[in-house]
Amino acid sequence: MSISDDFHVYDTTLRDGAQQEGLALSVADKIAIAQHLDDLGVGFIEGGWPGAVPKDTEFFERARTELNLRNATFAAFGATRKPGVAAADDPQVAALRDSGAGVVTLVAKSHDAHVERALRTTLDENLRMVADTVRHLRENGQRVFLDTEHFFDGYRANRAYALEVVRVAAEAGADVVALCDTNGGTLPRELQDVVRDVLESTGARLGIHCHNDAGCAVANSIAAVEAGVTHVQGTINGYGERTGNADLLAIVANLELKRSMKLLPEGNLAESFRIAHAIAEVTNVPPSNRAPYVGLSAFAHKAGLHASAIKVDPDLYQHTDPALVGNDMRMLVSEMAGRASIELKGRELGFDLSNDRDLVGRVADRVKDLESRGYTFEAADASFWLLLTEEVDGKRPSFFDVESWRVITESRADGEAVSESTVKLVAGGEREIVTGEGNGPVNALDHALRTAIERAYPAVHKFELVDYKVRILDQGHGTDAVIRVLIETADGEGSWVTVGVGHNIVEASWGALVDGFTFGLLRHKEVAR
Numbered sequence: 001m002s003i004s005d006d007f008h009v010y011d012t013t014l015r016d017g018a019q020q021e022g023l024a025l026s027v028a029d030k031i032a033i034a035q036h037l038d039d040l041g042v043g044f045i046e047g048g049w050p051g052a053v054p055k056d057t058e059f060f061e062r063a064r065t066e067l068n069l070r071n072a073t074f075a076a077f078g079a080t081r082k083p084g085v086a087a088a089d090d091p092q093v094a095a096l097r098d099s100g101a102g103v104v105t106l107v108a109k110s111h112d113a114h115v116e117r118a119l120r121t122t123l124d125e126n127l128r129m130v131a132d133t134v135r136h137l138r139e140n141g142q143r144v145f146l147d148t149e150h151f152f153d154g155y156r157a158n159r160a161y162a163l164e165v166v167r168v169a170a171e172a173g174a175d176v177v178a179l180c181d182t183n184g185g186t187l188p189r190e191l192q193d194v195v196r197d198v199l200e201s202t203g204a205r206l207g208i209h210c211h212n213d214a215g216c217a218v219a220n221s222i223a224a225v226e227a228g229v230t231h232v233q234g235t236i237n238g239y240g241e242r243t244g245n246a247d248l249l250a251i252v253a254n255l256e257l258k259r260s261m262k263l264l265p266e267g268n269l270a271e272s273f274r275i276a277h278a279i280a281e282v283t284n285v286p287p288s289n290r291a292p293y294v295g296l297s298a299f300a301h302k303a304g305l306h307a308s309a310i311k312v313d314p315d316l317y318q319h320t321d322p323a324l325v326g327n328d329m330r331m332l333v334s335e336m337a338g339r340a341s342i343e344l345k346g347r348e349l350g351f352d353l354s355n356d357r358d359l360v361g362r363v364a365d366r367v368k369d370l371e372s373r374g375y376t377f378e379a380a381d382a383s384f385w386l387l388l389t390e391e392v393d394g395k396r397p398s399f400f401d402v403e404s405w406r407v408i409t410e411s412r413a414d415g416e417a418v419s420e421s422t423v424k425l426v427a428g429g430e431r432e433i434v435t436g437e438g439n440g441p442v443n444a445l446d447h448a449l450r451t452a453i454e455r456a457y458p459a460v461h462k463f464e465l466v467d468y469k470v471r472i473l474d475q476g477h478g479t480d481a482v483i484r485v486l487i488e489t490a491d492g493e494g495s496w497v498t499v500g501v502g503h504n505i506v507e508a509s510w511g512a513l514v515d516g517f518t519f520g521l522l523r524h525k526e527v528a529r
Contacts, residue, residue, distance in 0.1 A: 009042045
């Protein structure tokens with residue numbers, strides 16, 4: 001069910017967000033993202049600039065047949081007519097008219113210097129360009145929103161002219177005039193004062209479009225809403241040129257949770273985390289772990305003092321319930337952890353440690369000792385689970401006994417370097433000696449280890465190494481530095497991360513690899529010795 005037209009949540013990820021450095025969207029990518037945006041429940045999806053960008057023209061053609069939107073309306077983006085050309089005769093205006101989009105968002109100059117220097121026309125002609133284009137599209141049955149580019153800079157330079165652009169657009173039939181902080185340099189109090197003045201002076205329905213160059217895009221968007229705008233634009237995960245656009249999910253979450261505004265269909269705010277990360281998979285530009293509301297670290301707690309309070313009441317150290325945006329509280333175990341952190345993390349992993357103070361103390365001391373040697377358990381829950389199991393049961397789960405392993409890397413005549421590993425171990429009562437080849441020493445060890453234990457434990461066929469991270473911990477020691485390796489393993493149903501540390505990168509990788517296989521076999525209910 002669509003949200004009321006009283007307030008617009010307008011997404012521009014597919015157009016303005018796609019201008020981010022390093023982000024390139026295919027038409028198929030844009031189709032996939034549009035579906036996610038509709039699932040979230042935004043009111044408008046800006047699909048791009050048909051007529052100016054061939055890929056965007058194709059997107060609008062395909063979207064008509066491939067997408068059945070339940071919540072959103074597509075908006076085609078484009079510019080007002082060219083100077084001296086009637087709107088009806090301008091080919092780019094025609095492309096907007098023929099796009100099939102129910103809404104056209106026009107960008108217009110509102111800064112006098114941009115009109116004269118960039119458009120190279122007169123201030124009066126720019127006003128006629130705005131009015132003619134808006135009227136033409138309205139007469140052809142389309143709804144029109146107008147983005148006033150560089151509005152706040154233009155307002156500072158020539159308030160009267162900036163206001164006149166807004167008035168002309170509204171009088172010509174623009175449903176919304178969005179004030180754009182294109183350079184992203186306006187601060188919230190000034191922006192709010194300007195918005196109030198524009199509302200009082202023009203009576204137009206206003207929107208807001210902010211960039212994040214001064215780190216204020218979300219704050220500015222909320223300030224504008226509090227000043228009276230009823231249309232807010234942004235991008236998922238804050239994608240966009242330079243430092244990005246206002247993060248639409250943060251804006252919506254703040255307005256729904258802090259201002260009790262109903263902006264998305266019932267229950268859809270809880271889809272925020274999932275959709276932020278689903279879109280990140282498409283763009284291959286992940287959201288920051290520290291992103292408000294939807295970041296992996298948004299509700300992660302590390303300090304022991306925090307954990308003690310959270311144990312009493314989670315709300316003492318969280319500004320809202322993470323479940324409201326689909327996220328979750330996480331306890332991080334580190335050298336900063338106190339007893340409460342260990343107890344809460346244990347509970348998260350299925351261990352009840354509340355009645356064993358000695359055990360909690362031993363685990364806390366062991367974590368601090370291991371972290372002093374380079375280990376980290378913040379991102380390696382599987383290794384911490386194995387550590388806890390060892391302390392609770394008095395022994396570490398084990399499925400095989402390793403006699404030895406080695407790796408040789410050979411540079412061949414054709415210039416290719418191939419690694420070969422040999423693993424000797426006992427699994428399921430049988431001694432195995434296996435050789436494996438790979439495109440690197442870790443890949444070779446992975447192949448050899450899984451081959452050596454697959455007869456005893458066929459579940460390893462499902463295991464796949466999906467991520468591998470290396471960090472040098474004491475760089476001053478050069479090639480003799482301590483190395484930390486994090487390995488993520490998946491089985492088609494989930495994934496887990498393990499950690500290894502050593503002076504030798506292969507040694508550290510082997511430790512993480514063995515932990516990864518051990519935890520995976522436990523997941524598959526294999527019986528450890």
